[in-house]
Amino acid sequence: MVKTSNLSYAYENGKELTFPDIDLTSGEHLLVIGPSGVGKTTFLYLMAGLLPSLKGKVSISGTTLNSLTRRQMDRFRGEHIGLIFQQYHFIKSLNVADNLKLRQHFPKNSNDKTRRNQLADRLGLSEHMHKKVTALSQGQQQRLGIALGLIHRPQIIFADEPTSNLDDVNCAKVIDLLKEEAEICKSSLLIITHDLRVMSHFKNQVTL
Amino acid sequence: MKLGYLAFKNLVSKPLNLLLSLMLLSLSVSLVTFVLQLSQQLGGQLNKNIAPFDMVVGAKGSPLQLVLSSVLHVDAPTGNINLKDAAVLKKHPFVQTAIPVSYGDNYKGFRILGTEADYLDHYNTELLEGTHFERPFEVVAGHNVAQLLDLKIGDSFISSHGLAGGGGEAHDEHPFTIKGILKPSGTVVDQLLITNLESIWLAHDHEEHSEEEEPQEKEDHTEEDGNHEEHDHDSEEEHDHHGEEEHDHGEEEHDHEEEKEITSLLVKFKSPLGMVQLPRFINENTSMQAALPGFEVQRLMRLLGSGVQTINGIALAILLVSGLSIFISLLKTIRERKQELALLRTYGLRTGQLLGLALLEGLFLALIGFVLGWLLGRLGIWSVSQYMQNEYGYGLQINGPEQFEFYLLGLILVLTTIATMLASRSIFKLNVAKTLSDV
Numbered sequence: 001m002v003k004t005s006n007l008s009y010a011y012e013n014g015k016e017l018t019f020p021d022i023d024l025t026s027g028e029h030l031l032v033i034g035p036s037g038v039g040k041t042t043f044l045y046l047m048a049g050l051l052p053s054l055k056g057k058v059s060i061s062g063t064t065l066n067s068l069t070r071r072q073m074d075r076f077r078g079e080h081i082g083l084i085f086q087q088y089h090f091i092k093s094l095n096v097a098d099n100l101k102l103r104q105h106f107p108k109n110s111n112d113k114t115r116r117n118q119l120a121d122r123l124g125l126s127e128h129m130h131k132k133v134t135a136l137s138q139g140q141q142q143r144l145g146i147a148l149g150l151i152h153r154p155q156i157i158f159a160d161e162p163t164s165n166l167d168d169v170n171c172a173k174v175i176d177l178l179k180e181e182a183e184i185c186k187s188s189l190l191i192i193t194h195d196l197r198v199m200s201h202f203k204n205q206v207t208l
Numbered sequence: 209m210k211l212g213y214l215a216f217k218n219l220v221s222k223p224l225n226l227l228l229s230l231m232l233l234s235l236s237v238s239l240v241t242f243v244l245q246l247s248q249q250l251g252g253q254l255n256k257n258i259a260p261f262d263m264v265v266g267a268k269g270s271p272l273q274l275v276l277s278s279v280l281h282v283d284a285p286t287g288n289i290n291l292k293d294a295a296v297l298k299k300h301p302f303v304q305t306a307i308p309v310s311y312g313d314n315y316k317g318f319r320i321l322g323t324e325a326d327y328l329d330h331y332n333t334e335l336l337e338g339t340h341f342e343r344p345f346e347v348v349a350g351h352n353v354a355q356l357l358d359l360k361i362g363d364s365f366i367s368s369h370g371l372a373g374g375g376g377e378a379h380d381e382h383p384f385t386i387k388g389i390l391k392p393s394g395t396v397v398d399q400l401l402i403t404n405l406e407s408i409w410l411a412h413d414h415e416e417h418s419e420e421e422e423p424q425e426k427e428d429h430t431e432e433d434g435n436h437e438e439h440d441h442d443s444e445e446e447h448d449h450h451g452e453e454e455h456d457h458g459e460e461e462h463d464h465e466e467e468k469e470i471t472s473l474l475v476k477f478k479s480p481l482g483m484v485q486l487p488r489f490i491n492e493n494t495s496m497q498a499a500l501p502g503f504e505v506q507r508l509m510r511l512l513g514s515g516v517q518t519i520n521g522i523a524l525a526i527l528l529v530s531g532l533s534i535f536i537s538l539l540k541t542i543r544e545r546k547q548e549l550a551l552l553r554t555y556g557l558r559t560g561q562l563l564g565l566a567l568l569e570g571l572f573l574a575l576i577g578f579v580l581g582w583l584l585g586r587l588g589i590w591s592v593s594q595y596m597q598n599e600y601g602y603g604l605q606i607n608g609p610e611q612f613e614f615y616l617l618g619l620i621l622v623l624t625t626i627a628t629m630l631a632s633r634s635i636f637k638l639n640v641a642k643t644l645s646d647v
Binding site for chain 1: 218551553555557640
């Protein structure tokens with residue numbers, strides 16, 4: 001599913017990071033752990049094809065990202081990759097439902113209402129569908145961020161500290177949900193975290 | 209969830225920015241379209257109305273006033289001239305037709321014009337119903353007059369003295385009767401009540417001679433004694449008043465046949481040579497004045513034209529400022545939405561699509577601003593039209609979009625596109641990973 005080899009990244013200031021090779025099969029999950037500042041997020045962005053100066057090789061579902069043009073990369077990312085960010089990013093002029101609709105529309109052009117409502121229901125967002133995203137609480141925003149990473153049934157879900165702002169109850173809920181969703185869509189989870197609560201749930205771990 | 213919807217939502221999410229850009233844009237559009245419509249329609253109306261006549265001969269005074277009053281019927285006349293003097297011109301070899309006109313009374317603000325039947329032919333008018341006037345006090349009503357005052361064939365009315373509605377004294381001894389109603393001609397004739405010259409002369413003669421000539425009047429007076437005195441008093445007062453203002457009223461009580469007066473003579477030349485020679489001859493050798501409507505209207509439009517140019521200049525300046533305001537507001541929103549744009553890139557949107565999003569937002573703004581401005585301009589025309597209709601009896605038309613206005617829309621769209629493109633340059637350089645990591 002996800003395979004990297006000899007992946008490294010040079011920052012503008014000349015500092016260079018090399019990353020361990022990983023090889024995930026379909027439906028397999030991986031936790032990337034390590035202290036802050038070692039480049040966990042950079043690793044994730046490299047695998048998601050969001051950083052241009054890539055050294056080494058990344059392939060997802062048999063597609064080598066290095067061989068894609070910029071345009072193909074955009075499309076591939078939109079279709080097959082789900083991103084859950086540490087800082088939540090939404091379209092602030094749209095309400096919750098429209099944010100979800102937008103993610104469904106690009107690039108697959110779907111408008112699956114059942115899927116939308118199911119996911120919102122499971123993440124406790126159903127009552128907030130017509131709220132502005134800025135009117136949501138921190139926890140609700142995080143859950144919406146997770147929903148946005150899942151709604152289009154990606155093959156691989158990259159999650160960057162998905163539980164950092166959640167209490168224990170919601171943290172457990174989110175981990176269950178991520179696992180469940182991955183199960184249903186036969187997708188792999190790649191989670192970056194330093195949250196001890198998460199670590200106990202995944203045995204496959206790599207430390208940076 | 210189309211890009212257009214997102215662009216629209218983005219646009220309305222900043223209502224104050226939107227309001228400012230829209231106001232500037234619609235202000236400039238409304239100014240340009242309003243002024244253009246106004247000058248075009250005024251020019252068109254004036255030219256259409258003066259077209260049948262090459263020269264006006266009337267009492268000495270301002271030539272523009274003579275043209276305005278005798279041809280366009282918006283100003284007070286300069287005075288009266290002798291019918292005998294004017295009649296000489298009729299026989300001049302350069303003159304094709306010369307039509308005397310005489311006026312000074314109104315009915316509910318609409319002028320009653322005494323003239324010859326030829327006058328109507330010059331404006332190519334046709335009767336909608338009824339017949340032309342033949343005898344004194346028979347009237348043909350212009351289309352607008354008939355409509356606004358709800359006049360029908362056989363209706364009679366009493367004229368009042370003066371050119372504006374209300375105030376004036378009534379010539380109640382001589383009711384006019386509607387004989388015909390004209391089809392709309394789009395000229396000044398639509399605003400007039402037209403009768404023959406005798407009607408005007410008789411109406412004013414009778415103020416001085418009513419007792420002997422009007423049996424009906426006598427009856428009135430025997431029935432009501434008080435009224436008699438009052439009427440005499442009125443006549444005297446009115447007579448004085450005429451003397452001062454030099455209006456067309458039969459001031460010379462004696463010698464009617466010789467000294468009949470008209471307000472002016474409308475002349476059509478047979479050859480252009482008349483245009484060169486006759487006005488000068490009249491102005492130098494007679495107590496009358498000759499004015500050329502074409503020349504006077506041109507002069508008026510030149511004055512108006514410099515005003516139009518000034519306003520267009522102002523409108524263009526506002527348009528540029530509005531372009532700048534769109535540019536700044538887009539630049540600001542694109543900076544503010546950098547993270548959202550990066551997010552959209554992770555959704556799989558290409559750089560081109562993000563550019564399209566910004567462009568759509570700009571174009572929406574331009575389109576809404578243009579439509580608002582256009583409507584505002586037409587609203588302005590409508591208000592001016594209402595005012596002019598009340599004051600001068602001239603109305604303006606509310607026209608659909610004109611070709612020039614499509615060019616204007618094109619210009620605005622091009623301007624907006626340029627502004628958007630300049631504001632969107634940062635989209636090309638967007639570093640998605642870095643932008644998303646920055647808090």
